[in-house]
Amino acid sequence: MTGKEIMITTLRRSTIALLASSLLLTIGRGATLPFMTIYLTRRFQLEVDVIGYALSLALVVGVLFSMGFGILADRFDKKRYMVWSVLVFILGFSAIPLVNNAPLVVIFFALINCAYSVFSTVLKAWFADRLTAEKKARIFSLNYTILNIGWTVGPPIGTLLVMHSINLPFWLAAACAAFPLVFIQLFLQ
Template sequence: MRAFWGALPTEGRWLLSTVAIQTLGRGLTLPFTLIYLHEVRGFDLGLSGTLMALIAVVGFLVTGPGGALTDRYGARAVLLTGTAAMIAGNVLLAFATTPALAAAALVLIGFNFGVSWPGFNALIASVVSGELRQQYFGINFALVNLGIGVGGVVGGLFADVGRPATFTTIFLADAASGLIPMALLLGPLRHVHGRAAAPADGSAAPATVGYLAILREPAVRWLTLLTFVGTFIGYGQHEAGFPGFARQAAEVSTRTIGLAFAVNTAIIVVLQFAVLSRISGRRRTRVMLVMAATWAVSWALLGLAGLAPGGLAAATGVIAFMGVFALGETLLQPTVPAMSNDLASDHTRGRYNALTAAAFQGGAIAGPVVAGFLLQHDLSAVYIGLMVLGCAAIAVVARVLERHVSPTVNGMPSEPAALGEGSPA
């Protein structure tokens, strides 16, 4: 960690030093927004769920424009706009007494979610490069989990449906946490604009490179598909499929589910540094193969928990699932963003990151829908089988992807090489 910190430029240190504090505000509200809408504001459960879906849907819709704006006007400008929308959304949500006001607030939050991913990843890529970039994405992921995890614990202890003012407080605290990145971007990072710079010969000006042109690259198509499948069987199941299976099939308590999420966060925070050391200099596609195998084991453990419902074995299986799954997450998060940014050229970085973000959000939308349908129809065995099959699909896609990227993009040490099919256009 000392070596990594010493190698970071000053701008990278500023970006990384406040990540956990910034995301603590998100952790305060993330697990409790549905509870707030339903139990505090009195919206029916179906309407509350629909309102919550606005975050993902709006995020998906604005990701493409967000990536293009990042390339045209710079990551800093996009991030400032998105953060301002997030602050306004949380303040509005804190006092939203009608569905219309709540919807407007969640649209603002979703807008920030959609434009900030390509903007933030592009800003990171403009500051750090090479192997340091992969390490940065991994450590950033661990700190995000730490902030959200601590925020969730604090929010759980503080928020009380019998005292609506406590929910107002946590949403205002979430809004206040957005002032930290704004202060960084307006202060010590005001010169790091991350603006797109087209080649001097004008051969590929930002305005002329569209998403269809980028998707014509085989490496981009396969990486986008891998991201979608990985999210569908991974993060797309965190808020719906996993809790639903744990309650209906494994019949464990909500306390056990909460403990499982805590174990997930702890393992990510504890192991991410060691994992980064182990995967350094190795082919990223091979790391994805290990991730796929790890996730297949985790889903098998959850399936076994459903065979002995309601007892200690079920609780152990549910917790073990989240622990093993977390190990796979530490392999995924450093590799996919780093590969996407290594494929991109400087003037298209926003759009490359937007494609990855759109694939992630698409998986996050489709995952709960499929899980809800299967679990509602008592097809828990089919559900687990589909998840394991998804892990196998990741392995196949990773092997194909390997044939379309250069060794450098695939995480191998830099060395002189002719441009290949996987090289940036």
């Protein structure tokens, strides 16, 4: 193999690893987000309006964080930020079933949203930096399709899991994120 062929193969492997990571993280979010209201109601007996405010706040924090982080995304090592965001994702989803405090659950949920926003922003920046103009359009479109698949597949899986235990969707989300951690470490150049 020539140097150019090796570089193309490495780029392809990295791109596939990131697309698979995007899918798995989205499946994890899709399996949990629709059930947060049910979880907070059953576990902490919170009123629906309080839950609405808390979840809205957690989501807004994630959006604001991603806007601020988007400015910084090009200044630092993208692989490192992806790894850290996936670690926060795993820790947040692992912590939610273990804590017995509703405000802590909301804080962990906000951290998860921040981590997902960082991952999503850095993923797009990585694609933009490394792909040709022709491939960018195809990969961005493919990533959008993968996100839609994740949001289509995640909620039914979450439904099946929540029928057995209210905590299972969170454990699934943490497990789904473990694979991207490995993919990014092994395949991202």
